Every structure is written in C-alpha cells, then in structure tokens.
Amino acid sequence: QVKEKGKAHYQFYNTGMTVHFPGLVMMESQLRRAIENRELILYYQPQVDLHTNETTSFEALLRWANPILGFVSPGEFIPLAEDTGLIISIGDWVIEEVCRQLRSWEDKGIHGLKIGVNLSPKQFTQPSLCERIAYLLKKYSLKPSSLEIEITEGAMQDTAETIKILDQMKEIGLSISVDDFGTGYSSLSYLKQFPLDTLKIDQSFVKEILFDKKDAAITNTIIHLANSLGLEVIAEGVETTEQAGFLKDANCSKAQGFLFSKPVPAEELFKHLIPV
Ligand code: C2E
Ligand code: MG
Ligand code: MG
Numbered sequence: 001q002v003k004e005k006g007k008a009h010y011q012f013y014n015t016g017m018t019v020h021f022p023g024l025v026m027m028e029s030q031l032r033r034a035i036e037n038r039e040l041i042l043y044y045q046p047q048v049d050l051h052t053n054e055t056t057s058f059e060a061l062l063r064w065a066n067p068i069l070g071f072v073s074p075g076e077f078i079p080l081a082e083d084t085g086l087i088i089s090i091g092d093w094v095i096e097e098v099c100r101q102l103r104s105w106e107d108k109g110i111h112g113l114k115i116g117v118n119l120s121p122k123q124f125t126q127p128s129l130c131e132r133i134a135y136l137l138k139k140y141s142l143k144p145s146s147l148e149i150e151i152t153e154g155a156m157q158d159t160a161e162t163i164k165i166l167d168q169m170k171e172i173g174l175s176i177s178v179d180d181f182g183t184g185y186s187s188l189s190y191l192k193q194f195p196l197d198t199l200k201i202d203q204s205f206v207k208e209i210l211f212d213k214k215d216a217a218i219t220n221t222i223i224h225l226a227n228s229l230g231l232e233v234i235a236e237g238v239e240t241t242e243q244a245g246f247l248k249d250a251n252c253s254k255a256q257g258f259l260f261s262k263p264v265p266a267e268e269l270f271k272h273l274i275p276v
C-alpha cells in the first residue's frame, strides 16, 4: 500500500513487493556487504532454569552495526534479508559463527553448552540445510546436541516436506524449538506430527501475565500442553521477578528475558555460567 506523508510518497515495504523506499535500497546494498565487512555480530541471551536459577542454555541473536545506518535491529533487517534472499548467506554465517564460538568455548574448557539458533522460513526449506549443518558440526567437532534450532510456527507448514526436514534434523541429533509459540495461527495437530523438543511462549503473552486474565490463561495452557506432551517450555520476555514467580508456580521450567540478562557479547557469556 502507498501511504502519504507530507509531500513525499513512501511505498511501504511488504513481502513480495518491489522496493521503492530509498532507505530500504540503501539498507539492502549495505546488507549485501555486511558479512565481508564484518558488521554482523552475535549476542547471546541466557535461558534460565526457574527452579534452580541456573543458566542452562543461550539463544544467539544477530546484531548489525553499519557505519552509515548505525545500529539496525533484526526486526528491520531480517525481513529485508528474507525478501532479498540474503538470509541464506547471512543465516549460514550465523550457524558457522555459533559453531566456531562453541568450539572456542570448548577449547577454553566450557563444555556442554547449548545454543539456540533462529532459522528463517526460507532457510528452513533450503534443500542443503541439514547437510550443511552436519558438515559444520563435524568441521568444529561439536556434539549435535549443542545446537537447538528455533523455528516459528509460520515456517513449519503442515506438509510432508516439513516433516522430512524436521526428521532429518532429529536424525543429525539437533533439538527443535517452536519460537513465538501461540502467535502463528497454525493447527495444533502439528504438535503430534512434528518431532519437537521445546515450545517457546511468545513474549506478548508474558508481558501482561500478572494483569491480564486472558494472557495468564493462555500462558498456563501452553505450559500445561508442553508438560503433558513431554516438551520443554521456555517463557520469553520475562522482565520482572513477579512474572518469573508466576511462571515458576505454573510449572514453567525455563525463562529468558531482561530480568536475567539482556543478550550479551560472547566475551561476557562466561559471567552467566558461574553459579551464584
Ligand atoms: P526471537 O527469536 O523471538 O528473539 C527474542 C527477542 O526478544 C530478541 O529480540 C530479544 O532481544 C528480545 N528480548 C529478550 N528478552 C526480552 C525482554 O525481557 N523484554 C523484551 N521486550 N524483549 C526481550 P531481537 O534480538 O531484536 O530479535 C528479534 C527477532 O529477530 C528474533 O525474535 C528473531 O525472530 C529474529 N532474529 C534474531 N537473530 C536472528 C538470526 O540469527 N536469524 C534469524 N533468521 N532471525 C533472527
Ligand atoms: Mg528465537
Ligand atoms: Mg521468540
């Protein structure tokens, strides 16, 4: 759709739409060179066991610092990367960078770390994806269980192809997590068809959990569903001790959010591994 704003006309960006907005053309050309210019970096956010307070794993989150555009959030550049196909090379960089980092931690004596890696829908359906991941695990001598793949419901169409990819991932030994669970309008029947390990409760439900009865009901139901199906459950966007308390009482095993830590650079990760 075209929206009028003052004198200038902006064509808003949308999936499948030709890009006319000058800022996006600029962003695309900058994004094309982001990998070789070493402008991408991964931050890691702890995932905490609500019962022991121990950090059990981390999620890798992409950051882009560009000399012209400044700091661009993944919410802005990931959709652009998806639409331009750049997500394939960027996503590949992310997986290799996580593997390289895991190897470097192993070499420093930090063993048994599990890192969650976000996959875009386009990346997920790349025919060579599983082979590539298997190759990287071997190249960096890593246990497959050190990677947890995060995919949104929307990316997992209820098709034989999805089942095939997920089965291949399980065969390699990867863990599979449904990101932003409850926001993807998909049928629950996939929960019995797909070989899943974890449901991540979307932060939009967690935000008002103490004040909004519907959010509380939905969150309780997701936790119950995960526990009954034998799946791990992680609440996202936990910012207060009260939210953490609510979730713990509701039998949610893990949480992630600013209460515990913002995403941090790799060098700072070890701070979260020392038991307090
Ligand atoms: P996501 O995978 O659902 O990641 C969670 C987002 O919530 C992250 O935003 C994280 O920084 C933010 N967050 C964590 N704790 C809190 C909290 O307590 N409060 C609030 N308000 N937010 C919190 P971020 O890093 O901006 O990433 C946004 C999205 O971009 C991610 O959502 C994911 O979908 C995508 N993304 C990030 N890195 C990658 C990547 O390497 N590949 C792909 N394909 N997508 C990525
Ligand atoms: Mg995620
Ligand atoms: Mg999420």
Ligand code: MG
Binding pocket: 180
């Ligand atoms: Mg998200």
